[in-house]
Amino acid sequence: MNAFEYASPATLKEALGLLGNSWSDAAVLAGGTDLLSLMKDHIAEPKRVVNIKGIKELGGITKSGGGLRIGANATVDELMESAAVRAEYPSLVAAARGIDSPQVRNMGTVVGDLCQRPRCWYYRNGFGLLAMKGGKSLVESGQNEFHSIFSSGPAKFVSASSFGPALIALGAKVKIASASGSREVAVADFFKAPTGDGDREIDLKPNEIVTEIVVPAAKGAKNATYEVRNKEGLDWPLATASVVLTMKGANVATAKIVLGHVGPTPVVAADAASSLAGKAINEETATAAGKAAVAGAKPLSDNGYKVQLAAVAVKRALLAAAGKA
């Protein structure tokens, strides 16, 4: 790890004043479960580390306007234990439980989960987000069994966040503050596939802090996340699906389906979702929606198996949401 100046401000205003205009000026520290590893591997080398855990206004998970406000310092464990979350958002509880290490859940924040950097081994070993060498993608010509099956551009890593797809399906937003004001971004737009090596995979600038996540009221919408994993713990999923269903009687009124860990951003499967309108959820319709969700997949040399996993994740998430799992 490089040496750095450390600050633990008590207010958001102070914290924002300590950030800079380049990523090497300063880094925000929440739980540290990703940042410390990035720094040990010299992927992040900030001159200053700004610990936000002492900022009270960024804490807590509260009910707000029928929905939820998840403060930047709220941990995955707090989310999993929250009665308000458990009552209405089984999809978020499943994403939290999937992070199978109690230690990671105790330390890591939900906002940090959205901001975590990709796990691509080329990126983590210093070859850059796009992992290009001599104009060629190291991912395409190398080991890519855990990489993207949904890339249209040069980014071949997968978004590491399990909360991202669940929050997108629920229609959540993030609030972001900088010294010059604050803005709101739909979680769906917060993730972006980078096209240049200097780009980030999230819509965040070096002088900004995500202050909270706002989740709209579930209003009885059925929701679920299903994860397919290689091993139970200490690893990221191979493919996930998060779904939200509103019903009209026994049939689907509206559906949202978002895939995780299969593309450089969470992948919204709009066609698969709209094809469910007016239908009941059963083995047959759920299987068809799963197939439709992966219709546009473009696997690399060694990850064709993920297409099938993603289709199955969609099917099982739908059946779980409909109470038929």
Next chain:
Amino acid sequence: MGPGETEITLTINGKATKVKVETRTTLLDACRERLEITGAKRVCDRGTCGACTMIVNGKTVYGCTTLAVDNVGKKIETIENLTAGAKPHPIVPAFSNNDALQCGYCTPGMVMASKGLLDRTPNPTYDQVKAGLGGNLCRCGTYVGIRKAVLEAAKELRASGGRKSGGSNA
């Protein structure tokens, strides 16, 4: 503060302890390399194995993935505390009674993860024990013995009225 060395006070196993660290020193390295508190092990140093597990403010954490300076004012408990009292915490004999270790390298972390689990869930089911230790790896594959040990310690703790800690400290 920093980037150079600063003296901070950490409260480890109930004792206020002064230590000189750099801002980049992890809690684990502060304990192991500066304070001779070497029970917690450094294996992956990336938050992916659990060998460095400690309990901070009542919750299990990876000592390798938190900065020492970030732990000023918090209650830090390491495995040393479990044998600090007249009798060890029941999880300690339970590990040997159940062959819960082979090479022993993951053991301090497993013991602390088990203690953290029992503090929160005094009467766990087998599945809760399995999930509760999901943050710790054992290369030797002693998981079955470890889970039995936790269930035995839970029984012992209930019989003895829920005494939580070996030392009275943390």
